[in-house]
Amino acid sequence: MSKKVDLSHYTLRQLLEMEACTRCGECVAACPTYAESDENAEIHPQRKIARAKDFWKADHLGFLARLFGIKPATDGDQEAHSDGVYRCTLCGRCHVVCPVQIDTRSLWISMREQLVDWDLYPEVFDGLRDRLTSQYNISGDDNANRLVWTQNMDHVPEGLEAKEGAETVYFMGCVGAMYPRAYGIPQSFAQILERAGEDFTTLGSGEWCCGFPLQIAGMGKDAYDLARHNVEAVRAIGARRLVATCPSCYHTWAHEYPRMLDEPLGFEVYHSVELLDEMIAEGKIKLHGFSQPITYHDPCDLGRTSGIFDAPRRVINAIPGIQFTEMEDHGELSLCCGGGGDVEMADASVTAAVSKRRIEQAQATGARVVVSACQQCNRTLAEAARKNKIRMRAMDITEVVWQAMQE
Structure with a gap:
């Protein structure tokens, strides 16, 4: 028997947005997963909205729903809906092209929350939830190893382990750490x-996953304890700002934590590109050059979701003699790398197909290095280059800047 829609998962605005869909198809043309999935009807953004709308109307409008020919959902309808909703990278490209500006990304997440309540989600997400709520990181490794990346460094900066009174806390993120x-x-x-003279530290083993993977899986309720722990850990240090190299962590800290905790954080939140941009402008770091031609990939959670497009380009263009070429799709219409939305766990073939298209766009620029400002994008694009035998290196913008400081 099919499950009933719980309207608490949707805001009034979202219910109105579903009504506002004009079925124009602009989102369909913009969707990278639909384009690379043999046009699977369930991935169709317009189809997802139509299904969700019919589900709630059939359950809550009674006679009016029957009058307009809306039939109750079957188990098969709801299972097919789950298949489409979880094969989405949550890149937000559909929102950019939507003529009525439906906040599709938030809508897809609300749909996932409903599907979690219905127990219609990929089973692999149970393991994700277990790891994040017990080991506090996505790998499931001992969280005491958060600073393992320092072990092969010739020089390790001092005070990395939760130094009290530090001005800046660097939030490393699960992938980077x-x-x-x-x-x-x-x-x-x-x-x-x-090198820039920043008084900084990390939370060390006290850093827990930001909770973003749970939020986008539709399991946001399970992320509350992670948020509370992390915020209190930064407050205990007394830092005036937090900086993250991961856009998903950045977005979670800057935009989700204040909402989840219903209180101001009490400190500023930066993405690394914003701080790099600021330090370059203030002359705190000196750039000498970068020898290889590059292109830049806009991470979805940094660009479309958080609105940061200019800072990474200012950083890149500040490197003397840089050879920088934009990809065909960049800025607000940048293609997703394929690694977002937890989709790789649900269907790795979607990630492989979308990342192949993106790395081919990077190759077409003539660049030898594709630069991003996201750990997950960097990993996904590097894997796409390897699988598709494309001679291109994937680097994070922090790695490019550090190398440019040495040359």
Whole structure:
């Protein structure tokens, strides 16, 4: 028997937005997962809205729903809806092209919350929830290893382990802290901060996952304790700002935590590109050059979701003699790398297809390095280059800046 829609998962605005959909199809043309999935009807953004709208109307409008021919959902309808909703990278490109500006990304997350209540979500997310609520990181490793990336450094900056009174807390993020392929990001950024004379520290083993993977899985309720712990840990240090190299962490701290906790944080939140931009403008770091031609990939959670497009480009263009070429799709219409929305856990083939298209766009610029400002994008694009035998290196902008400071 099909489950009933709980309208508490949707805001009044979202219910009105579903009504406002004109079925114009602009979102369909913009959707990277739909384009790379043999046009699977369930991934169709317009179809997802139509299904969700019919579900709640059939359950809550009674005679009016029957009058307009809206039939109660079957188990098969709800299962098909889940298939489409969880094969989405939550890139937000559909929102940019929507003529009535439906906040599709938030709508997809609300749909996931309903599907979690219905127990119609990929089983792999149970493991994700268990890891984040017991080990406090996405890898499931001992969280005491948050600073393992420092072990092969010739020089380790002092005071990295929760130094009381530090002005800045560097929030490393699970991927940067726990995955060897991404170690170069915290290594580079920590050395940049030290070279710039910043008084900084990290939360060390006291850093817990920001909770973003749970939020976008539709399990946001399980992220509250992570948020409360992290915020109190920063307050205990007495820092005036927090900086993250991961856009998803940044977005969660800057935009989700104040809402989740229903209180101001009491400190500023920066993404690393904003702080790099600021330090370059103030002359705190000196850039000497970067020898290879590059292109830049806008991370979805940094660009479309958080509105940060100019700062990374100012940082790149501040490097003397830089050879920088934009990809065909960039800025607000940048293509997703394929690694967002927890979709790789739900269906890795979607990630492989979308990332292939993006790395081919990067290759078309003639660049030898695709630069991003996201640990997950960096990992996904590097894997796409390897799988598709494309001679291109993926680097984070912090790694590029640190290298430019050496040359």
